[in-house]
Amino acid sequence: MDKKREMTRREALAASAAAVAGGAVLFAQRGLAFAQDAPGANGPRPSDTTGTRGGERTDYTPVVVPNGKKLPWTVVDGAKVFHLVAEEVDHEFAPGLRAKCWGYNGSVHGPTIEAVEGDRVRIFVTNNLPAATTVHWHSVLLPNGMDGVGGLTQKAISPGETFVYEFTLRQSGTAMYHSHHDEMTQIGLGMTGLFVIHPRTAREPRVDRDFAILLHEWRIDPGTSRPNPNEMTEFNVLTMNAKVFPATEPLVVKRGERVRIRLGNLSPMEHHPIHLHGYQFVVTETDGGRIPESARCPHATVLVPVGSTRTIEFVADEPGDWAFHCHMTHHVMNQMGHQFPNMIGVKPGAIDRKVQAVVPGYMTMGQSGMAEMGEMGMGVPANSIPMVGDRGKHDYITMGGMFTVLKVRERITTYVDPGWYENPPGTLATRASRDVMERNGIRVKREPG
Numbered sequence: 001m002d003k004k005r006e007m008t009r010r011e012a013l014a015a016s017a018a019a020v021a022g023g024a025v026l027f028a029q030r031g032l033a034f035a036q037d038a039p040g041a042n043g044p045r046p047s048d049t050t051g052t053r054g055g056e057r058t059d060y061t062p063v064v065v066p067n068g069k070k071l072p073w074t075v076v077d078g079a080k081v082f083h084l085v086a087e088e089v090d091h092e093f094a095p096g097l098r099a100k101c102w103g104y105n106g107s108v109h110g111p112t113i114e115a116v117e118g119d120r121v122r123i124f125v126t127n128n129l130p131a132a133t134t135v136h137w138h139s140v141l142l143p144n145g146m147d148g149v150g151g152l153t154q155k156a157i158s159p160g161e162t163f164v165y166e167f168t169l170r171q172s173g174t175a176m177y178h179s180h181h182d183e184m185t186q187i188g189l190g191m192t193g194l195f196v197i198h199p200r201t202a203r204e205p206r207v208d209r210d211f212a213i214l215l216h217e218w219r220i221d222p223g224t225s226r227p228n229p230n231e232m233t234e235f236n237v238l239t240m241n242a243k244v245f246p247a248t249e250p251l252v253v254k255r256g257e258r259v260r261i262r263l264g265n266l267s268p269m270e271h272h273p274i275h276l277h278g279y280q281f282v283v284t285e286t287d288g289g290r291i292p293e294s295a296r297c298p299h300a301t302v303l304v305p306v307g308s309t310r311t312i313e314f315v316a317d318e319p320g321d322w323a324f325h326c327h328m329t330h331h332v333m334n335q336m337g338h339q340f341p342n343m344i345g346v347k348p349g350a351i352d353r354k355v356q357a358v359v360p361g362y363m364t365m366g367q368s369g370m371a372e373m374g375e376m377g378m379g380v381p382a383n384s385i386p387m388v389g390d391r392g393k394h395d396y397i398t399m400g401g402m403f404t405v406l407k408v409r410e411r412i413t414t415y416v417d418p419g420w421y422e423n424p425p426g427t428l429a430t431r432a433s434r435d436v437m438e439r440n441g442i443r444v445k446r447e448p449g
């Protein structure tokens with residue numbers, strides 16, 4: 001009897017899963033049809049975010065959003081007016097990988113909102129999606145009815161409707177915004193953005209460079225072009241501002257500058273320990289505000305939990321090309337690395353020849369790891385990217401995904417990518433000569449190669 005009831009429950013689950021899958025297909029088709037007549041970025045005309053209207057503070061260092069953009073605003077009746085348009089976006093994660101995501105104003109993630117503590121902000125949200133949505137202003141202090149939680153604090157915004165949110169910014173720091181309606185689907189498809197609020201009164205020491213990076217993770221099966229928002233554990237595209245290395249723009253700074261990096265994480269499921277090479281930094285802010293100086297301690301890695309922001313600061317006094325990346329090893333791999341069979345130590349012997357009789361050119365791969373695969377430019381399915389990075393100055397960089405480079409330089413006049421770092425003589429690791437090894441008492445059994 002119990003067994004029979006269990007079977008029935010399973011059958012019911014299978015039936016409902018099939019129904020959901022069928023619905024998803026219909027939904028995807030609707031999304032595609034919608035994309036053809038969807039408008040592009042149709043926000044308000046650009047305006048100077050460091051303008052002087054309304055007596056606002058204007059002397060802050062504007063935030064830089066690598067690979068991203070900022071939301072323009074105008075001033076109407078003393079309020080800064082923004083316009084977000086929720087819509088489908090055909091987004092490129094890196095050359096070779098595009099997907100139909102959901103974002104705002106033609107971009108994934110949405111443009112960064114930048115304002116000042118004390119500002120009155122009026123934010124219009126137009127829904128050009130095929131589904132209802134809302135926008136939640138994550139960690140922003142505001143009246144309850146402006147909080148953007150579908151059903152709980154407001155009616156959801158139906159397709160075609162425009163809602164208006166209005167509140168006064170009572171805090172400073174790094175906040176975020178994201179859909180708070182059908183969260184699994186809409187956040188999973190990319191409906192997130194950063195909301196940077198500068199303090200009303202400048203704080204010392206001031207920073208010279210102020211970067212903002214939003215972390216995310218996606219499931220995009222090779223050969224498909226729609227991220228799967230129903231994925232819970234197996235993410236294969238890990239992004240900084242919705243790009244994977246080698247498409248992530250480097251953070252370029254002049255030697256001696258004080259640097260701030262704001263990190264936000266609206267990944268569906270995973271926290272990201274972000275590691276900076278070459279420096280010790282302090283965490284100056286969380287999404288809950290500024291950390292008192294007495295409570296700060298040095299770090300080289302900062303964990304950015306899901307639904308949180310962390311802001312770090314340091315003085316860039318050591319020139320070079322410094323890696324800046326998530327330290328979870330699967331988060332610095334691109335699509336093709338995660339489900340590869342474990343071939344470490346396998347000796348194919350005559351098997352390759354036998355298989356070649358059936359599959360010409362067959363070769364067992366991965367016996368000593370993954371590093372060679374990116375470099376060899378192995379064939380990959382349509383609309384997918386090889387598992388690892390790009391050619392660097394010295395060799396192949398075997399990382400992809402949530403990886404970028406902090407480029408600290410002397411004597412630069414612009415922040416355009418300065419190319420690779422020239423290592424001063426005597427500061428580069430090189431192959432040890434037999435002479436040097438003997439003099440230092442180093443003996444090895446194996447010859448190179």
Ligand SMILES: [Cu+2]
Pocket residue numbers: 238270271272273326327328331402
């Ligand atoms: Cu990570």
